[in-house]
Amino acid sequence: MLSIDQICKIYPNGTHALDKIALDVGAGEIVSLVGGSGCGKTTLLRMISGLESPTRGAVSLDGDVILAPHPAVGIVFQEARLLPWLTVAENIAFGLDHLPKTERDKRVDEALLRVGLSGYGKRWPRELSGGQAQRVAIVRALVAQPKALLLDEPFSALDALTRASLQDHLLALWDAHRPTMVLVTHDVEEAVLLADRAIVLQPRPGRIFADIPIELPRPRDRLSPEFADAKRMVMHALDGSLSQPTPTKSGKATQPAGWW
């Protein structure tokens, strides 16, 4: 279980990014973090990945406190971030240096096959489209067989068609080993399509506003009325999170800074 225990993040410049976030994500569960910009979604994800550390509180995976990047936690960023001087196969194998070569090659071939890129192993990243590069980035994180996979708006830079196909790819990959997944997104449809739970965050400082279970069977039909209902529910919570008055230190309510 991935457990986030009352974490706060205050940056040295005084920015209060996160305030007492508490969240437990069960093994194999998919949770999406939704929220307006600046609500600390990405900060929270970086905290879970160990790339940043919380000011107070702690993140732990199966009881193991995460203080730095952890072998059992993989992350996929908004950009593919492939290393341009390594071939596609070498990129996928980047985190597998500790394995014997045969095992490494086996996992890489399997991964390429799984995302429909077999035969692309010897290409350079520059020869891939955005969607292909992001698929490589996802399997690069998955071949290390993490217990938890974090995704930071992984499809936001892609066109709608590519995005839909990658969402399906992601679910298929998840199904193979069923890692815990935490997905940051600003796309409500994506959250509802993929997640077992949508966590709506509220900005300034980032807090959990709503925790909405999405109990639709998979594969989910984007056009079904139940899907539309779930979407409406998340959308409604999102609206609420953005129009809530933000408490200040003196306790007085102020409007969100949107006066211009």
Added chain:
Amino acid sequence: MSDAGTLDRDTTANARQPGARFAVFSSAFAVGLILPLATAILYEAAFRLGLVQARLLPPPSRVFATLWELAASGELLTHVVATSLRVLSGFAIGSGVGMVLGAVTGSSTAARRFLDPTLQALRAIPSLAWVPLFILWLGIFESSKIALIAVGVFFPVYLGVMGAIANVDRKIVEVGRVFRLSRAALARRVLLPAILPDFIIAIRSGLGLGFMFVVAAELMGASEGLGYLLVDGQQLGKPAQILAAIIAFAVIGKLFDWIIVAASKPFLSWQDTHQRGA
């Protein structure tokens, strides 16, 4: 090198067939030769027809005859070797120190704050201003020449390496952190390949400056070297010898640069630029 960029951009359409690519390459190369060759031929013709007095600007035939004489007597080789050795020693020292200090200041903010202001102040000094001091300290022979060349090579290499390391994409470095690379592994697997393109450019400009300063060093007093041929040609009124030395400079300068480019090419084929090799 400047012509290679435009060449390859023209040839991308034909890049599928190596033969066609080569044909375009060689015809583009030929286009570049028209101006210098035509100028040389016209001047040669004007000289043969007695239209110009060639005392100060000898015709190409005489320049190449001089070059041939120097080569045949073995004299040219002596001078080329002397000059090359000076450039290479100065280059080795200057680029070596430049790399080390550039790596230190590029990767540590504390070291940059401590060292960089002093080095930038030294960089502001025209390098030739060091000559009298170097001669006083190191004598008039090889050491002072090599020191001058090393100073010339040092700054572009230092600046290039420091800038390259400081500008490595944080996002790429983060990938290394996510996979928990040690400091050494991060340097080897992420930082080195990331800075390589800029590093090659830095040592190429360093080498260029090395050639500039070897001329300065040899003009100031040498008994051999291409710079000596220049001075000798001036003092004895032999412009053909001066031009022959200039041609020799151009050829070995280009040759050294080409060696760096060719040696680095296999490591840079991943680059996403218009100069695609593969």
